[in-house]
Amino acid sequence: MAKISPCCSPVLAGPLTKENADELASAFKALGDPGRLQLLGFIAAQPEGEACVCFLTEPTGLSQPTVSHHLKVLHAAGLLDRDKRGAWVYYRVNCGRIEDLRSALATRPARARVTKRAS
Amino acid sequence: MAKISPCCSPVLAGPLTKENADELASAFKALGDPGRLQLLGFIAAQPEGEACVCFLTEPTGLSQPTVSHHLKVLHAAGLLDRDKRGAWVYYRVNCGRIEDLRSALATRPARARVTKRAS
DNA sequence: GCCAGCCATCGATGCATGTCAATATCCCCC
DNA sequence: GGGGGATATTGACATGCATCGATGGCTGGC
Numbered sequence: 001m002a003k004i005s006p007c008c009s010p011v012l013a014g015p016l017t018k019e020n021a022d023e024l025a026s027a028f029k030a031l032g033d034p035g036r037l038q039l040l041g042f043i044a045a046q047p048e049g050e051a052c053v054c055f056l057t058e059p060t061g062l063s064q065p066t067v068s069h070h071l072k073v074l075h076a077a078g079l080l081d082r083d084k085r086g087a088w089v090y091y092r093v094n095c096g097r098i099e100d101l102r103s104a105l106a107t108r109p110a111r112a113r114v115t116k117r118a119s
Numbered sequence: 120m121a122k123i124s125p126c127c128s129p130v131l132a133g134p135l136t137k138e139n140a141d142e143l144a145s146a147f148k149a150l151g152d153p154g155r156l157q158l159l160g161f162i163a164a165q166p167e168g169e170a171c172v173c174f175l176t177e178p179t180g181l182s183q184p185t186v187s188h189h190l191k192v193l194h195a196a197g198l199l200d201r202d203k204r205g206a207w208v209y210y211r212v213n214c215g216r217i218e219d220l221r222s223a224l225a226t227r228p229a230r231a232r233v234t235k236r237a238s
Numbered sequence: 239g240c241c242a243g244c245c246a247t248c249g250a251t252g253c254a255t256g257t258c259a260a261t262a263t264c265c266c267c268c
Numbered sequence: 269g270g271g272g273g274a275t276a277t278t279g280a281c282a283t284g285c286a287t288c289g290a291t292g293g294c295t296g297g298c
Contacts, residue, residue: 029151
């Protein structure tokens with residue numbers, strides 16, 4: 001899981017280095033699938049904030065290997081934490097990572113907003 | 120460009136409908152490419168907040184058709200505004216759309232945060 | 239130790255996408 | 269209206285990815 005260094009690489013703060021762009025792109029790519037977004041939503045919707053794989057197979061309508069694959073992608077992107085308890089594996093949303101992505105999308109972070117004094 | 124209805128579909132607020140998931144996923148997918156993130160960064164870095172295609176070909180190291188393709192994808196996702204002035208086409212970051220995506224990633228929007236009173 | 243259930247991996251398949259060369263389209267200017 | 273430059277589109281190619289069935293690895297219970 002690549003570090004995002006949210007304090008230094010908001011997308012709109014200026015030119016991105018290739019490395020920062022790669023890091024951020026891989027994270028957003030993980031969010032770029034409806035099944036994965038639904039999985040995040042289902043997990044976050046649980047009272048305990050966590051869910052095992054067997055619980056997620058049915059509501060998404062995806063096969064168990066596909067769900068497992070998506071969870072792996074989300075985990076690799078740092079968006080899910082994995083907790084194996086006996087035969088079950090519980091996944092939990094990593095809110096800190098989500099916040100990092102949010103801050104990477106911050107518009108005009110510090111630099112004074114361009115005041116569009118057209119012509 | 121699908122509407123995101125940011126007020127009603129934060130990813131982590133609970134289960135997502137298939138439609139909301141599709142809308143959000145297509146938007147994040149547009150962000151899931153390093154070249155496109157760099158394009159956003161370069162455009163936002165301009166003093167006027169806008170840039171024409173010819174200016175973006177060189178710093179990204181991509182061919183002109185590829186840049187044009189990425190700009191089209193970003194425009195289709197609502198992330199860039201297009202302004203044709205004569206023979207030139209100027210692209211500008213749509214900050215409102217970016218903000219919509221940010222709010223869609225809001226963690227635990229209203230519902231009281233699960234207080235993790237473990238066991 | 240064996241069996242059943244949960245999860246991950248593997249292999250295969252079909253579709254989406256990033257990329258570029260070539261070409262078309264549009265616009266300004268002479 | 270013809271020429272030149274800026275963009276967009278097309279066609280082709282390779283790669284990536286989502287998906288599933290089949291299978292393997294673990295874990296707990298009998």
